[in-house]
Amino acid sequence: MAANFSNSAWFYDSLSRLVYGKAIVNTQLYLLSYIKPHNKILIVGGGTGWILEELTRLHPSGLQITYVEVAAGMMALSQKRNIGNNQVTFINDAIENVTLVADFNAAITPFLFDNFTERTLKTVFDHIHSLLKPGSLWLNCDFQLTGKWWQTFLLKSMFLFFRLICGIEASKLPKITVCFHSKQYNIIGEKFFFSGFIVARVYGR
């Protein structure tokens, strides 16, 4: 059974801020600094949708955003966000089931892949890849293990918690960077947060 983050929608942001402070938000603010005016953007797994308000703060108008979020509870919160004069198409489905025109300038996948199995990762990754125009950016952030004991502990705790509450599939991080390398993406920008446990990467192709 696929994970359902709806169960966690009402407390997700508070919990993430309790554990990670401003790191989750700052990671995504770093990525958003790469968005240019009038970009056509695909956001996948935006959770409660606060990223839409941050994008609107940077670009009050002119963006064309397709916002794909599979959890109905998350989507309901996202649709209440201030989007200024940007154009947002909300799609409440799993991205791999959605047919879209392949003309995006940028994709944003914030903490989307960490709870996927290798198989789901490949399916979802290949689908998003197919929707990006040549010369586009892929803004991705996620957890990584850099050898510190507390990272392993925190990651295992998160997997256990979200398996119980939301039914996530994974029990270890899938090989996210391998997917980007296999499709010849280059790293254009990179920043680490929370003592290296979180990595934000700007990929281009």
Ligand SMILES: C[S@@+](CC[C@H](N)C(=O)[O-])C[C@H]1O[C@@H](n2cnc3c(N)ncnc32)[C@H](O)[C@@H]1O
């Ligand atoms: C770990 S949460 C991250 C939420 C948000 N990006 C944040 O940083 O707070 C992952 C989100 O991705 C959504 N999601 C998972 N698989 C998805 C898929 N295949 N298509 C669209 N959304 C998906 C989940 O419902 C959940 O809201």
